[in-house]
């Protein structure tokens with residue numbers, strides 16, 4: 575299912591949809607991301623949710639230095655690149671079809687000394703989860719990955735598999751459809767969920783989720 579019709583792309587959260595590249599400045603670096611919307615679709619453009627979560631991480635409220643991070647549905651890899659630049663060891667994942675493009679963006683934007691800290695790997699939600707150690711990650715990141723209802727159960731299963739009691743999940747979301755609220759209700763059924771940030775310009779929410787008893791509403 576397409577996420578957006580071409581002509582609506584900007585309004586739906588990818589401001590430079592048709593541009594072959596997009597440039598960002600994070601962690602005192604210029605990051606140039608290749609894009610290819612026409613050929614590769616949603617995984618090959620940078621979505622605003624990724625930019626907002628990068629900015630949130632850069633603000634420094636969360637110390638990622640030497641922490642173990644996994645990114646789900648990474649697309650072009652901007653968020654995983656920024657997490658690596660902030661000092662984390664990052665497993666950057668997406669579906670198989672997205673990996674070659676993702677890997678090339680990651681390689682192009684990390685200095686050689688940081689490349690060993692970022693591993694690009696296939697993770698299709700709900701599939702072959704045994705390839706990923708259960709509970710081994712300090713942080714799970716996801717930008718604009720809540721949009722396909724048919725993936726919600728598998729996405730939740732994946733989060734549950736990857737999470738320990740200590741793991742912090744950060745999901746940045748543009749809420750477009752009623753079904754997006756349904757996913758958040760599913761998430762709230764399994765995790766304590768808090769909205770920690772809202773970017774009103776980009777209309778992106780950041781939710782933090784952790785295992786344990788529910789302490790708050792969305």
Ligand SMILES: C[S@@+](CC[C@H](N)C(=O)[O-])C[C@H]1O[C@@H](n2cnc3c(N)ncnc32)[C@H](O)[C@@H]1O
Nearest residue numbers: 616617620621624647648649669698699717718
């Ligand atoms: C809207 S894009 C967001 C990409 C990137 N996180 C960003 O914000 O720029 C959604 C991403 O989720 C990935 N995705 C969709 N369904 C998936 C699934 N079942 N398993 C793994 N990744 C999936 C897509 O390949 C795509 O990269």
